[in-house]
Amino acid sequence: MAFRGFGGIATSGLIAAAILWSFATTDVEFSRLLSAGPRIADFFGRMFPPDPTVMAEIKKGSAETLRIAILGTLGAVILSVPLGILASETMVSPAVFRPIRTLLAFIRAIPLILVAMLMVGAVGLGPLPGIIAVAFHATGMLAKFYAEAIDGVSRAPIAALESAGAGPLVRLRYAIWPQMAPVVARDTIFRFELNLRESLILGIVGAGGIGFYIQTYVRSFQYDKAASVTIAVVVMVIAIEAINVALRRRFT
Amino acid sequence: MSTAVEVDDLRFAHTGADFPALERVSFRVSAGESVALLGPSGAGKTTLLALLDGRLQGWSGRVSVLGAPLDPDRPPPSARRPDTGFVFQEFALVERSSVLRNVLNGRLGRMSPLRALLGSPTKHDLEIARTALADCGIADLAERRVDSLSGGQRQRVAIARCLAQEPRLILADEPVSNLDPAHACEILALLTGAARTRGATALFSSHQPDLARRFAQRIIGMRDGRIVFDVPTSELNDDATAELYREVGPIPGIGLRAVS
Ligand SMILES: Nc1ncnc2c1ncn2[C@@H]1O[C@H](COP(=O)(O)OP(=O)(O)OP(=O)(O)O)[C@@H](O)[C@H]1O
Ligand SMILES: [Mg+2]
Numbered sequence: 001m002a003f004r005g006f007g008g009i010a011t012s013g014l015i016a017a018a019i020l021w022s023f024a025t026t027d028v029e030f031s032r033l034l035s036a037g038p039r040i041a042d043f044f045g046r047m048f049p050p051d052p053t054v055m056a057e058i059k060k061g062s063a064e065t066l067r068i069a070i071l072g073t074l075g076a077v078i079l080s081v082p083l084g085i086l087a088s089e090t091m092v093s094p095a096v097f098r099p100i101r102t103l104l105a106f107i108r109a110i111p112l113i114l115v116a117m118l119m120v121g122a123v124g125l126g127p128l129p130g131i132i133a134v135a136f137h138a139t140g141m142l143a144k145f146y147a148e149a150i151d152g153v154s155r156a157p158i159a160a161l162e163s164a165g166a167g168p169l170v171r172l173r174y175a176i177w178p179q180m181a182p183v184v185a186r187d188t189i190f191r192f193e194l195n196l197r198e199s200l201i202l203g204i205v206g207a208g209g210i211g212f213y214i215q216t217y218v219r220s221f222q223y224d225k226a227a228s229v230t231i232a233v234v235v236m237v238i239a240i241e242a243i244n245v246a247l248r249r250r251f252t
Numbered sequence: 253m254s255t256a257v258e259v260d261d262l263r264f265a266h267t268g269a270d271f272p273a274l275e276r277v278s279f280r281v282s283a284g285e286s287v288a289l290l291g292p293s294g295a296g297k298t299t300l301l302a303l304l305d306g307r308l309q310g311w312s313g314r315v316s317v318l319g320a321p322l323d324p325d326r327p328p329p330s331a332r333r334p335d336t337g338f339v340f341q342e343f344a345l346v347e348r349s350s351v352l353r354n355v356l357n358g359r360l361g362r363m364s365p366l367r368a369l370l371g372s373p374t375k376h377d378l379e380i381a382r383t384a385l386a387d388c389g390i391a392d393l394a395e396r397r398v399d400s401l402s403g404g405q406r407q408r409v410a411i412a413r414c415l416a417q418e419p420r421l422i423l424a425d426e427p428v429s430n431l432d433p434a435h436a437c438e439i440l441a442l443l444t445g446a447a448r449t450r451g452a453t454a455l456f457s458s459h460q461p462d463l464a465r466r467f468a469q470r471i472i473g474m475r476d477g478r479i480v481f482d483v484p485t486s487e488l489n490d491d492a493t494a495e496l497y498r499e500v501g502p503i504p505g506i507g508l509r510a511v512s
Binding site for chain 1: 305306330332333334337347349353357362
């Protein structure tokens with residue numbers, strides 16, 4: 001069990017304290033929650049029936065989101081190949097992989113939406129800042145996955161090629177790559193799925209894609225149109241997941 | 253006759269080990285000889301062979317392989333590595349690659365680095381790989397993936413890879429430990445025969461004294477990291493092998509002791 005002994009009591013105490021602290025210092029008024037009911041009902045009422053006339057916008061927005069995810073993933077793969085090699089203990093010395101791993105952890109710690117806002121400021125509105133943001137953000141995870149894939153292969157064939165006189169890059173290509181290829185395929189597909197999900201909302205900060213329409217319709221109180229776009233997003237997420245489950249099963 | 257391997261007062265301990273895996277090891281192997289290393293588990297056979305292959309550093313003593321001294325602190329230059337071929341105890345094949353690809357991997361050190369990286373073996377490389385496959389009796393398996401092979405077939409691929417490397421010294425670590433007696437004989441005949449026709453020296457480890465007798469001209473017995481005998485095959489007697497594999501006696505201070 002997770003919560004056993006003194007460590008368990010201490011952990012439970014800490015969790016309880018955190019919850020109490022959050023209630024005490026946040027403006028949680030139950031009266032506001034109670035009066036919210038009718039307003040939420042009104043909100044949903046205005047969403048129905050969803051307005052089907054926005055089909056063209058949905059198509060345009062989802063195509064752009066898809067392009068952002070594809071090009072963002074491509075950019076992340078291009079960055080992650082060298083960074084993954086430099087973050088693996090099989091290929092380089094600790095003096096190299098330690099700082100690279102720290103850098104990757106740092107990249108992972110920055111939320112995508114924040115990167116996207118910075119990029120919109122740097123290169124202007126549209127899908128380009130979205131692509132750059134996705135590529136940057138995804139590299140933090142993908143390069144780490146690639147490094148783990150390199151370090152996870154069986155060592156014996158690497159030693160065999162070393163014994164035959166093959167250099168490090170040749171060993172990477174003929175002893176490491178064949179072993180790690182399915183893992184890389186699975187990891188890349190997984191990251192593509194995440195990129196697609198996460199880029200659905202990039203439009204909210206002006207970084208392109210279908211999120212732009214949700215934001216526009218909500219701001220202009222056209223909830224029936226916002227509802228149509230939201231349904232489209234949900235359908236897309238479910239479809240992506242189904243496709244990826246099928247794809248990933250092929251790489252085991 | 254020239255010398256293929258010369259070892260003098262070698263001592264080596266694995267990092268973190270509190271006793272040496274090799275101690276006061278001295279022997280020599282003439283070029284063209286077939287020599288067997290016998291000894292119980294943990295005797296230091298794999299360690300000695302890997303060290304001769306240039307894969308272990310931090311030892312002391314003098315070691316020279318094919319006329320060139322090994323540096324105790326750094327691996328040999330890559331130009332020299334193809335001359336020493338190694339057959340690994342657990343094969344060390346790339347499971348998801350084809351048999352031919354694995355055998356061609358043995359040639360990587362013989363190609364220019366650029367050609368190796370681009371993966372374009374010459375006609376000559378392919379010919380040598382195919383010859384090695386044929387010599388090992390697995391020409392028909394060339395396109396099969398290694399993960400679809402039996403243990404005996406993998407053993408043959410491992411030997412073919414070593415032969416494709418065109419080594420002048422073949423180090424084989426228990427090349428028949430996974431095989432039934434008939435196949436074990438066949439594989440050892442193949443390995444020592446290939447070494448002989450190629451004018452190469454063979455040093456192989458084994459747990460089977462009768463096989464060592466059949467295929468080696470000389471037998472070196474090891475125990476606890478030391479050489480306990482080094483004799484021509486004809487002089488090996490059963491007492492010496494029995495002594496080599498005798499059970500470890502009661503260790504002072506541990507467990508039960510014999511009551512005298
Ligand atoms: N990587 C390692 N780190 C620490 N100790 C090791 C390492 N490899 C081997 N040893 C130790 O060195 C000694 C010799 O091992 P080695 O593998 O050379 O024996 P072996 O004669 O090949 O045995 P086997 O017949 O079981 O293959 C053993 O005591 C072993 O535990
Ligand atoms: Mg061994």
